[in-house]
Amino acid sequence: MTTINPKKAAPYSVQGSLRKKIWNSKTLILMCVPAIIYFIAFSYAPLPGIYVAFVNYNYRKGIFGSPFVGLKNFEFVANSGKLWMLTKNTILFNLAFIVLDNLLAVIVAILLKEIQSKAFRKVSQTMMFLPYFISQVLVGLLVYSLLNSDTGYLNVVRGALGLEPLKLYKTGDPWPLIIILVHLWQKTGYNSVVYFAAIMGIDAAVIEASMIDGANAWQKIRYIILPSLKPTIVILLLFALGGIVKGDFGLFWNLVGRNPILYQKVDIIEMFVYRATISDFNFSTASAVGLYQSLIGFIMVITVNAVVKKIEPDYSLF
Amino acid sequence: MAKKQDDMLDSVSKVKLTGSDYVIRGIGYVFISLFAIASIFPFLIILGTSFETEENIIAKGVTLIPRNFTTAAYDLVIKGGTIWASYGLTIVLTVTGTLIGLFICSMTGYALQRRDFPFRNGISFFVYFTSLFQAGLAPYYLLMTQGYHLNNSYWAVLLPLMVSSWLIILMKNFAKSVPHELTESGKIDGAGDFKIFVSIVLPMLKPGLATVGLFLALGYWNEWYQSSLFLQNMTVLPLQYRLYKIVNEASSLKNSVASQYVDVSNLPSESLKMATAMMTTGPIIFLYPFVQRYFIGGITVGAVKG
Numbered sequence: 001m002t003t004i005n006p007k008k009a010a011p012y013s014v015q016g017s018l019r020k021k022i023w024n025s026k027t028l029i030l031m032c033v034p035a036i037i038y039f040i041a042f043s044y045a046p047l048p049g050i051y052v053a054f055v056n057y058n059y060r061k062g063i064f065g066s067p068f069v070g071l072k073n074f075e076f077v078a079n080s081g082k083l084w085m086l087t088k089n090t091i092l093f094n095l096a097f098i099v100l101d102n103l104l105a106v107i108v109a110i111l112l113k114e115i116q117s118k119a120f121r122k123v124s125q126t127m128m129f130l131p132y133f134i135s136q137v138l139v140g141l142l143v144y145s146l147l148n149s150d151t152g153y154l155n156v157v158r159g160a161l162g163l164e165p166l167k168l169y170k171t172g173d174p175w176p177l178i179i180i181l182v183h184l185w186q187k188t189g190y191n192s193v194v195y196f197a198a199i200m201g202i203d204a205a206v207i208e209a210s211m212i213d214g215a216n217a218w219q220k221i222r223y224i225i226l227p228s229l230k231p232t233i234v235i236l237l238l239f240a241l242g243g244i245v246k247g248d249f250g251l252f253w254n255l256v257g258r259n260p261i262l263y264q265k266v267d268i269i270e271m272f273v274y275r276a277t278i279s280d281f282n283f284s285t286a287s288a289v290g291l292y293q294s295l296i297g298f299i300m301v302i303t304v305n306a307v308v309k310k311i312e313p314d315y316s317l318f
Numbered sequence: 319m320a321k322k323q324d325d326m327l328d329s330v331s332k333v334k335l336t337g338s339d340y341v342i343r344g345i346g347y348v349f350i351s352l353f354a355i356a357s358i359f360p361f362l363i364i365l366g367t368s369f370e371t372e373e374n375i376i377a378k379g380v381t382l383i384p385r386n387f388t389t390a391a392y393d394l395v396i397k398g399g400t401i402w403a404s405y406g407l408t409i410v411l412t413v414t415g416t417l418i419g420l421f422i423c424s425m426t427g428y429a430l431q432r433r434d435f436p437f438r439n440g441i442s443f444f445v446y447f448t449s450l451f452q453a454g455l456a457p458y459y460l461l462m463t464q465g466y467h468l469n470n471s472y473w474a475v476l477l478p479l480m481v482s483s484w485l486i487i488l489m490k491n492f493a494k495s496v497p498h499e500l501t502e503s504g505k506i507d508g509a510g511d512f513k514i515f516v517s518i519v520l521p522m523l524k525p526g527l528a529t530v531g532l533f534l535a536l537g538y539w540n541e542w543y544q545s546s547l548f549l550q551n552m553t554v555l556p557l558q559y560r561l562y563k564i565v566n567e568a569s570s571l572k573n574s575v576a577s578q579y580v581d582v583s584n585l586p587s588e589s590l591k592m593a594t595a596m597m598t599t600g601p602i603i604f605l606y607p608f609v610q611r612y613f614i615g616g617i618t619v620g621a622v623k624g
Contacts, residue, residue: 021436027511028429032441035426038481042458043448045465049457063460108353114346126607127354130361133606134599135540135558141565141595142360145367145380151588153363156379189357193617216338250543258566273455278547283456290454298451318446 053287066284073288082272083289087296090247090268096180097248098240102233104188109195110225128189140254143182144169172265175256179266183251198232199225235308235315242304245269245296269293361603368392368592375588391586391593401597403554411476411556412538419480419534420527427489428515428523433498442490449483459547474548475556479537485530488616492526493519529616532609539602557598564594 022029053073055066077083108128115121131139146153147168155165168174202224210220249270256262257271269289276286301317309316363380368391370384378385395401426445430438452458468474496519504514520527545559555563 025435025437025511028432028435029437031425031429031512031515032437034422035445035481035486036441038422039445039448039483042478043452046453046457046461049460050453052457052460062464108350111342111346111349114343115350116343120347124350124354126610128350128357129610129613130357130603130606132613133536133540133602133610135542135561137540137542137558137562137565138595138599141561141591142364144565145363145592146360151375151379153380156381159379185356188353190613190617193614197614211334211336214336216336217342218338221342254562270455277456277459283460287454287456290456294452294454301450318443 050287050291052283053291055284057282057284059281069284073284074292077285077289083292086267086269086272086289087245089266090270091244093176093179093247093266093268094240094244097183098237098244100180100184101187101191101240102236104184105191106195106226106229106233108188108192109199110221112192112196113199113225125189128192130189131186132190136250136254139182139186139251143178143255147178169259170261172262175262175266179252179255182255183248186251194232194236195229198229202228231312235312238304238308242301243297244300245293247271249274364592364595368589368596370589370592372586372589380588380592391589392597394586394590395593395597400554401560401594404557404560404598407472407554408539408557411472411541412535415476415480415538416531416534419485420531422481423485423489423530424493424520424523424527425515427486427526428493428496428519429511430486431490431493432501432511445483445486462548469548470551471548472552475541475544478544479534479541485533488533489523489526489530492523492529496522525612525615528609529612532612533616536602561591561594561598564591 049063052063052066054068054070055063056069056072057063058066074083112121112125115124144152147166149155149165149167149169152168154168158165168178207220207224210224215223247268247270249268252263252266252268252271253274256266257274263271273286273290273293276282276289280286305317362382366382366384367375367380369387369389370381371386371388371390374381374385426441429435430442430445432438462474463469468477500518500522501514504518509517540558541556542558542562545556546562549555549559
């Protein structure tokens with residue numbers, strides 16, 4: 001009877017120690033407060049607004065006063081075939097980006113290592129890094145200056161060779177290829193840095209030993225460099241897969257976003273959502289597509305993280 | 319690090335090379351040269367054309383070397399007057415946003431890697447979750463415009479770029495490299511956690527501050543997206559959104575009327591675009607060679623965990 005029930009006593013001591021924990025780390029908590037407020041204001045506060053995807057949005061009534069329509073907005077975009085088309089385009093472009101990005105980055109990194117002149121390597125690396133630093137708006141203008149049919153460089157050259165001008169801004173077909181090439185142009189300098197660092201991290205003695213054993217350049221690449229890059233490649237590929245439904249909006253929008261002849265061929269989820277929000281003020285449809293994308297994206301990241309945790313626990317995100 | 323790499327290359331080059339080594343080395347020089355030239359070629363076109371007369375651009379197209387050198391387009395951009403206001407605005411946004419963002423990210427990043435901070439996992443997850451699941455554009459747009467009433471307010475550009483979970487995680491990784499013993503010795507001296515952070519940790523965190531600061535600054539300088547959402551009716555625009563408007567309004571004008579009905583050649587739209595592009599991007603082109611190593615630091619410290 002006199003023994004204290006440990007189960008009853010526990011809440012007090014837990015509470016007490018929690019209070020103590022908070023008091024002892026009050027400064028560290030306060031140091032996190034600006035960031036916490038920030039994320040509440042700009043990342044968590046928009047979350048309840050997702051409800052707009054389930055209503056027929058009416059400006060005067062607001063999100064929560066508008067009539068509830070259930071999954072109608074989702075059905076509308078799904079039944080029109082639009083949702084499937086957007087998903088397919090977004091995923092296919094990302095697959096092309098992921099495969100070609102890494103392939104080209106590995107090739108560039110391997111070849112950079114072959115450059116013996118330090119100055120040459122530094123200068124060329126700096127030049128290849130430039131496209132990473134410019135805004136997507138400028139990328140759009142650069143592409144326009146090269147490709148437009150009236151004044152573009154491509155047609156200046158074609159004209160000099162006596163060829164007919166190509167009207168690339170009036171036909172959608174070549175744009176998937178153009179977008180992929182521009183993406184590679186912009187990102188390869190940046191992407192190759194990780195691989196170059198990994199190659200430079202290979203023990204010089206291993207390479208030297210292989211050369212003493214008479215390995216030729218291809219054998220060195222095949223049996224030493226590529227295997228040592230494999231973990232990096234696998235991890236980067238996996239994380240890229242986690243973002244497979246997230247499109248590179250800035251690139252697409254600035255290359256083709258304003259031109260319906262072009263964007264119909266290469267429309268991605270982000271462009272549709274942006275148009276629906278900014279041009280059509282169709283917040284309900286935009287939010288339905290956005291929520292669909294967020295959910296798939298969430299599932300992809302969770303899945304990828306689980307896989308990474310299995311093969312390389314050090315690299316898992318959580 | 320760089321020293322070691324070069325030593326490695328030197329030692330390799332002492333070993334006898336096979337024929338295939340020379341082949342791949344040759345391919346390397348050719349391929350890398352071509353890629354490097356292709357990387358800057360479009361800029362050279364813009365640069366060359368920005369000094370060309372409008373008549374020549376319309377008649378003969380863009381050019382690497384101006385056929386008739388003129389600074390008319392630059393004069394026009396500068397005479398318009400508002401470009402300096404745009405510069406001022408962009409600089410103010412970049413400096414304020416970067417400084418406040420750096421302060422918040424470094425403070426949080428430091429606290430979240432402290433092993434004796436019992437709430438670090440919970441808060442880390444709270445921060446990280448924001449990159450896992452987002453509300454999407456429409457709810458965000460509605461909140462910003464109708465909840466916070468930030469339409470046509472520069473706050474709508476300043477605030478959203480200031481902090482991100484990625485930058486906090488990057489900072490956290492940098493802060494991990496500051497020896498924990500320093501924090502401990504600060505505690506023994508009786509300093510509070512904030513004092514320790516400001517006077518002991520921050521000075522040690524310089525590489526991290528440089529990297530995160532440059533990512534922030536580049537984000538602000540190149541910002542056009544938030545502006546396109548919220549600053550549509552402003553007269554003074556951030557530089558890249560200004561370029562965005564000039565590019566898109568001129569090209570949409572051209573695309574819609576061009577070769578069909580109207581002679582647009584009296585509007586020097588082409589050379590104007592080029593000159594504006596050079597003026598809005600110039601500072602980056604001059605600065606990036608000196609700061610690129612900090613971005614490389616960012617890639618290697620935070621690449622995967624980004």
